[in-house]
Amino acid sequence: MATALSIVSPKRNKRLQTGWEGFFPYYAGFPELFVREILSSAELPSDAVVLDPWNGSGTTTYAASQLGLRSIGVDLNPVMIIVARARLLGPSEADHLRPLAATILSHARSAPPAHSPDDPLLGWFQPAAAILIRGIEQNIRRSLVGNMTKSPDGIHLDRISGTAATLYVALFAACRRLAAPFRSSNPTWVRLPKNLEDRVGPSAFSIAQHFADNVRGMAKALAEKHEVDLASGHEAHTATSSIVLSDTATMALEAGSVDFVLTSPPYCTRIDYTAATRIELAVLAPLLKVTARSLGKQMIGSIQVPSAEIEVASDWGDTCSRFLKALKAHPSKASGGYYYKTHLDYFDKISRSIKRVSQALKPSGTAVFVVQDSYYKEIHNDLPAIIAEISEYHGLSSTRMEQFHLRSMSDINPGRKSYQRPAGATESVLCFTK
Numbered sequence: 001m002a003t004a005l006s007i008v009s010p011k012r013n014k015r016l017q018t019g020w021e022g023f024f025p026y027y028a029g030f031p032e033l034f035v036r037e038i039l040s041s042a043e044l045p046s047d048a049v050v051l052d053p054w055n056g057s058g059t060t061t062y063a064a065s066q067l068g069l070r071s072i073g074v075d076l077n078p079v080m081i082i083v084a085r086a087r088l089l090g091p092s093e094a095d096h097l098r099p100l101a102a103t104i105l106s107h108a109r110s111a112p113p114a115h116s117p118d119d120p121l122l123g124w125f126q127p128a129a130a131i132l133i134r135g136i137e138q139n140i141r142r143s144l145v146g147n148m149t150k151s152p153d154g155i156h157l158d159r160i161s162g163t164a165a166t167l168y169v170a171l172f173a174a175c176r177r178l179a180a181p182f183r184s185s186n187p188t189w190v191r192l193p194k195n196l197e198d199r200v201g202p203s204a205f206s207i208a209q210h211f212a213d214n215v216r217g218m219a220k221a222l223a224e225k226h227e228v229d230l231a232s233g234h235e236a237h238t239a240t241s242s243i244v245l246s247d248t249a250t251m252a253l254e255a256g257s258v259d260f261v262l263t264s265p266p267y268c269t270r271i272d273y274t275a276a277t278r279i280e281l282a283v284l285a286p287l288l289k290v291t292a293r294s295l296g297k298q299m300i301g302s303i304q305v306p307s308a309e310i311e312v313a314s315d316w317g318d319t320c321s322r323f324l325k326a327l328k329a330h331p332s333k334a335s336g337g338y339y340y341k342t343h344l345d346y347f348d349k350i351s352r353s354i355k356r357v358s359q360a361l362k363p364s365g366t367a368v369f370v371v372q373d374s375y376y377k378e379i380h381n382d383l384p385a386i387i388a389e390i391s392e393y394h395g396l397s398s399t400r401m402e403q404f405h406l407r408s409m410s411d412i413n414p415g416r417k418s419y420q421r422p423a424g425a426t427e428s429v430l431c432f433t434k
């Protein structure tokens with residue numbers, strides 16, 4: 001079946017990040033077109049279930065819903081859950097967004113919350129600004145996070161309404177914009193200011209305007225998207241999409257319940273997926289059950305040293321064990337210590353996750369993984385080969401591979417120059433059947 005799949009480049013085209021997508025361009029993702037081509041060429045039955053275990057900004061769940069396919073999107077980062085939920089908002093909701101935002105803003109300004117010295121927003125914003133942003137957040141929560149979303153152990157972010165999620169995304173984008181002075185050379189990062197005096201102190205007017213402008217822009221983009229979808233026959237169907245907040249290394253998915261897996265696993269390049277969304281996590285702080293730090297530790301690709309000792313396991317395959325051996329023996333500082341341990345953590349989590357993904361897939365179902373290779377110093381980390389070997393071990397048979405060469409983030413990292421290695425990276429689209 002993989003031979004018939006239509007595979008276009010999975011590299012995100014910045015010029016396409018306009019309209020609705022333009023409100024969350026920071027989060028790693030593959031383009032809608034890539035997902036739509038694959039899913040529509042897969043000729044899936046109408047009751048098929050598509051799974052993206054690392055759903056990120058929800059490209060897979062969004063494209064699946066447009067094609068009328070049921071889908072499940074898993075992610076461990078609550079910010080991504082909100083973004084993926086927002087993306088599923090029906091165009092008919094576009095009209096409600098602006099009046100809702102106006103009410104929320106007016107409540108936030110007339111009855112601001114008490115100052116809380118522990119509010120993580122204070123990391124970037126001076127107290128008056130942090131209070132107003134918290135007030136907007138509190139009003140989104142109060143008016144839109146209903147009883148269905150609550151339980152004795154807290155709020156289930158994955159049951160949040162599409163409207164609430166959209167307003168949260170508008171607030172995320174406003175905070176990023178207002179904290180722009182702390183953007184680093186990597187555009188996805190918003191660092192914390194070094195000194196408290198350096199924090200930004202936007203006026204109440206400016207905060208309100210940024211939030212309202214984003215909501216207006218999102219409502220407009222949603223309405224326009226509806227027009228385009230109608231014209232191109234991609235009108236959203238009523239297919240259900242479940243967005244699930246879970247850790248893939250321990251998730252419980254029913255065995256044999258999924259027809260098609262389409263995903264891009266977390267990179268093995270020391271990307272801290274929670275640090276890239278630090279400001280959004282600060283906005284969501286009252287809804288979180290864990291601290292940003294413990295979330296960061298749980299992530300695949302974490303830069304924190306794991307608490308337990310991890311041994312190289314046989315299901316990681318030969319390519320992985322050769323790579324780890326070379327990394328451990330590398331003469332540079334911390335290679336045999338810190339870096340070896342964080343890489344063990346990565347392969348341990350990724351192999352446990354792939355095992356679960358394979359179990360969830362139906363016999364003769366298809367899995368497509370988009371995987372990027374990288375370098376540790378001058379040592380090639382052939383992640384596509386490693387992921388293929390782990391997948392084979394857990395019952396998936398490789399059927400096809402397409403490669404796309406790209407300029408990667410590490411090209412703009414000056415540290416790279418001291419090591420001999422080719423520029424850019426290769427993104428491989430790996431296809432398997434069970």
Ligand SMILES: C[S@@+](CC[C@H](N)C(=O)[O-])C[C@H]1O[C@@H](n2cnc3c(N)ncnc32)[C@H](O)[C@@H]1O
Binds near residue numbers: 263
């Ligand atoms: C490469 S991104 C996926 C991007 C996605 N294809 C898109 O279009 O936005 C990998 C995702 O894996 C998530 N992730 C990392 N560790 C995880 C874990 N243990 N369980 C579930 N998700 C995890 C990250 O939060 C991140 O969103």
